[in-house]
Amino acid sequence: MNQLHEYAPFVKRHIGPSETEQKQMLNALGVDSLQALMAQVVPEQIRMTTSLDLPEPLDEPAMLAHMQQLADRNQVFRHYIGQGYYGTHMPNVVLRNVLENPAWYTAYTPYQAEISQGRLEAILNFQTMVAELTGMEIANASLLDEATACAEGMGMAWRMTGQKRSTFLVSEHCHPQTIEVLRTRAKGLGITLVVADDAQLMQADVDCFGVLLQYPHSLGRVCDDRALVESLKARDIAVVCATDLLALNLLTPPGHWGVDIVVGSAQRFGVPLGYGGPHAAFMACRDAHKRHMPGRLVGVSRDATGAPALRLALQTREQHIRREKATSNICTAQVLLAVLAGLYAVWHGPQGLKAIATRVHAFTARLHHALTSLGFEVVNSSYFDTLHIHTGEQTERLRALALKQGINLRYVDAAHVAISLDETVTQADWTQLCALFETLANTQAKQSGDTLDSAIPVALRREGAALTHPIFERICSETDMLRYLRRLADMDLALDRTMIPLGSCTMKLNATVEMIPITWPQFANIHPFAPAEQVQGYAALIEGLSRDLCEITGYDAISLQPNSGAQGEYAGLLAIRAFHEANGQSERNICLIPSSAHGTNPASAHMVGMDVMVVQADAQGNVDVEDLKRCIERADERLGALMITYPSTHGVFEQSIDTICALIHDAGGQVYLDGANMNAMVGLARPGKFGADVSHLNLHKTFCIPHGGGGPGIGPVAVRAHLAPYLPGVVSEQGWCQKSQAVGPVSAAPFGSASILPISYAYIRLMGAQGLRSASEIAVLNANYLAARLGEHYPVLYTGQSGRVAHECILDIRPIKAQTGIDAQDVAKRLMDFGFHAPTMSFPVPDTLMVEPTESENLAELERFIEAMVTIRQEIRAVEAGEVSLEDSIVRQAPHTASMLLTSEWTRPYSREEAAFPVASLRANKYWPPVARIDNAWGDRNLICTCPPLQDDFEEIRS
Structure with a gap:
């Protein structure tokens, strides 16, 4: 096994510092070994004395071979189950340049907006797409899945109505998994959940604060609920509607018939089924309710030069602000998946999305015609992509035939099945489906013509384009898309460029072989x-x-x-x-x-x-x-x-x-x-x-x-x-x-x-048992090395009994702020000029920086970060000494963009060179922040959460 590690040492590839570097850091800390350091850091009474009982580690080729063996034990059937999950095609240009690109998947949450402009624009595309398709005024930057989005919608409706009533009605036509997740959430909040039929919904009483509808129904029917919504709104009952983004290319959006909140999943916009996830959910609402909306929201603001800039807006970390009063505990959202879904819409554009939706609906209509010609009863006469079929005593025979041919249907009960079609369905698939029912009927289906009447009720057919913003029209070729994705990635700072030393967030290597x-x-x-x-x-x-x-x-x-x-x-x-x-x-x-x-x-x-x-x-x-x-x-x-x-x-x-x-x-x-x-x-x-x-x-x-x-x-x-x-x-x-x-x-x-x-x-x-232990040990070593090296410049706020930290340390900026006015945010923004993402800012203590280097960063990267922090401390001393005012200081004016420096006049008390190249190494490897410091307060006062018109070049922001 030792020879294996010498030949293919994955552990050594995952862990940044070499053995020589580890010894150098241990010497700087005054300890002889990692074991001695762990004895100082980890309390003896909880320290393990034996190794973990884990399988022997594999090298990369063996790991991929093992994963292939596991994968081969899964059977990839043709899925027509639906129920909120559908086959889809991720555009290859997005697959290669986003999902498989570490510039996108290693990025952190865009709390430091100045170095996150690329992914913020991609999320803003997603929000705009959701708002336009749903007919609502504002959409958030994604949630976890459709069922939990419905639960968030319930909580939001409760808050909107003052939490004075306790009953929430859920339509029996919602997806089964949604109903069960709602039951879980309702019990904890003290909400009475009632699964209601259509008559009960119409008769909702005074104790009801909200209703959840599904559009189209889980079993396919497209129902005109406009009168119901009007009746509910007249009784001050909030209406939440779960819907399907692809269907909304053909259906009247729920925002046009008065609902308050619209939720759903963006999975079928290019995101694989993945045995259930991850998939980005969405939530949209009326502008009047935006401050009740949970999760993140990307907004448009302006930077210090007046140029447009994007950032997270409003209560983007509501759970940290409201704590036990919060209506949601959302922290992680499915951002990468929202980015993929938004780019799917950018790639296809409004015409492409409508064509996909029309094709799905046409295949469904042809299947409906074929089934009825065979004598099967289709329960729903209206539909977008799902048929609810009475199969009676032949249901089990149908199941056996379908499984034999590699087909999964949705078996509703002993006498009914449902079939949901999607964009991946081909003519051959359709023919195979028809053949299943022809076998049951012992006859052939009648062929339909090339066109059939739409099964969408006339009153619910969408009028006009679904996506009107120019961003969804501008991509005309793969060359366009490739360059757009590259431009967005270049505006961001992710782990593929630099250490992201975020305390509590552990931004460590995501190895390619694992992905x-x-x-x-x-x-x-x-x-x-x-x-x-x-x-x-x-x-x-x-x-x-x-x-x-x-x-x-x-x-x-x-x-x-x-x-x-x-x-x-x-x-x-x-x-x-x-x-x-x-x-x-x-x-x-x-x-x-x-x-x-x-x-x-x-x-x-x-x-x-x-x-x-x-x-x-x-x-x-x-x-x-x-x-x-x-x-x-x-x-x-x-x-x-x-x-x-x-x-x-x-x-x-x-x-x-x-x-x-x-x-x-x-x-x-x-x-x-x-x-x-x-x-x-x-x-x-x-x-x-x-x-x-x-x-x-x-x-x-x-x-x-x-x-x-x-x-x-x-x-x-x-x-x-x-x-x-x-x-x-x-x-x-x-x-x-x-x-x-x-x-x-x-x-x-x-x-x-x-x-x-x-x-x-x-x-x-x-990694194996020893590799995992080594990862923890090096994470602790790296953190203690940073704490020791930076402690003479920034006080380390907390240490253990031995004067050591664990895997992260808190640098106290409060004394600096008290003396100069420079705060943790100033240091964070100046770090951008050095090509670094800031540590965690002002958590858990205001005006501190919590630094976690992880085990994946080598000594050279740690030294680069130390050099940056020490240089910033020296720049702060110029303010302490009265050599420069706070507002004119290089730290307060950071970050510095290329356009700021390439001006004919320069009146600042520091040179362009000091702004752009504070250390010599940046001359060979410079990351330029795309925007200057963003005015967050202005953005909250002038909230814009969808893409502004491109042709206006944000003139409304500049004015």
Whole structure:
């Protein structure tokens, strides 16, 4: 095995510092070995004394061969199941230049807007596309999936109506998985959910605050609900409508008939089925409701020169601002997938999208004609792409015939099936489908003519173009598209260019070999409700990954269903609540949360019906154990849980973690340990063994799924055995699957964003037990090296008992601000001139920078960052010495664009050279920020959240 590592050392490729560099850094820290450093950092009482029991590591060729064997165990059938998931063709130019391009998939959430203009423009395209197709005034920058988007819509409607009423009606025509996710969400919020037929919807009473409709219906019917909506609105009942973007190219958009909120999935705009995800959902609403909208919103503002610039707007991190009062805990969204969907629309344009929709509808109409000619009853006379067919006693025979021919249909009940067509259907596919029913009928179908009347009711046919903005008309060739994508990528700063030292976010290497399998058809083209016998490869992968993650964390069971870290938090707290209820202690609804916690923690607690009590931190940034005891006493018999991040949000391993867990358990509570910082613990400590009861894991952090500009993400929730019965249940091909005492599903697909699970599976198998431990050790080494080197220039706010940090450190800018007025934002913007993404800014402490270098950065990159930070500190001293005013300083004026410097007059108190090339290395490798510092306040006062007219060149912003 040693020879294998010498020949193909994946671990050495993943870990940045060489052995020589590691020794150099250890010497600088004054320790002899990594083991000695770990002894100073990780408390002895939780430190592992044995190795993880994981399979022997594979090299890259062997890993790909292994993944191919798993993929070959999946059977790629022709899927006509529909139910919100459809076959689609991703444009090849987008596949190669976006999905497979690290300039796009390694980018971080665009909180530093000046270096995120490319992906912000791509997201703005998505928002514009959604707003125009739905007929609404404003759309957000994507959500997780259609079912959870419907749940967010329910929460938004509740807030819009003042939370004074408690009943929410869901049309029985919604997708089954949507109804079940809504049940889960409603219970935690104290909402009464009623699945209603058409008559009940029309008779909604005074206690009803909102209604969810599906358009078209899950089983295909296109219903004219205009009178219903008018009636509901007259009673001050908010209307949410789940819809289909492709259908809206032919249907009157719901925004034209009065609904308040429109939600749905953008999956069929070029994003593979992927066994359920990741897929970007969307939400659109009326302008009057925009401040109630959860999630992110891209807006148009202006920079310091008056030029147009994009940035995130309004309550883009609502859960961090409102905390336990938040209506949503959204953090990760499916940004990369929203980008893909928006680019699909840019590529096809309005004519292309309408042509695709028309072709799908025409095939469906021809199938309807054929089936009725064979004597089959089609239940719905109106439709876009889905037929609901009465097959009676022949249903099981049809199933057997279909499976034999590699076809999956939707089996509604013992006497009905549904068939949904999509853009991938060919004439051969259509002929094969007809042949199935001809076999049942023992006769041939009558051929239809070339054209058939539309099955869309006349009153619901869309009039006029669906997409009118010029951005959807300007791409006429692949050359145009290729250059457009390159221009967008060049405006961004992602991991392929530079270290992204974000504390808590772990922007580490996403190795190419880990990414390759996700586009293979055997993983990409599987419907989430395909029969179990067709997905044996996925089953083996999920079982193996689940086993490995349980071994790594020390827990007994895990659910891979949550499709973001925040969803994992939510699922974990649901399990705790269900556990207490099963034990007759439903009154245990107080959640203790340290003051330093992620904002998603209190938001998640609120969403499961828990009350939050804040535990203070001590002077060293640790949980104040004495205050914890006081909180436990105040909570008394109502204590349900403690949520704690470990290592702490302040970047240290708290010595008293075992004591903290014991105090909670002795008082009858459960310990939820936030796994956001697991990258410091893998192979070193296991939360399931040192006192925690449940954790979520961010696979897009510790386990190498890339951030993709703010998503995709996966947040599996792992638990000890006593909580295992309460992990989320699933919606399967057979419908709602109630496993013992399982809580309801938290996302639409049984295994969430399953198509990117191969990334984490491959990472673990490539690294092996020792490699994973080494990754944690080097992450800690790199962080401590930065802390030691930068500590003399910027105070390190918190350290452990030995004076060490964990895998991240907090640099305190507050003394600088007090003396000069320069704050953390100024330092962040000046770092852009050095070609760096800023560390996490002002979290968890205002006016600080939380730095996490990860194990993937080598010593040269660490030194480059150190040089940048030291140079900035020297520039700040010019303000301290009174040599330059705050407003005229090079730090306050940053970042500097090329156009700012290439002017005929230069009146600033520093040179152009100092602005552009503060260190010599930038002359050979310069990244130019595309815009100057953005005026966020102006953007919020003058909110523009769709693409402004290109021909006006943003004149309304310049004026």
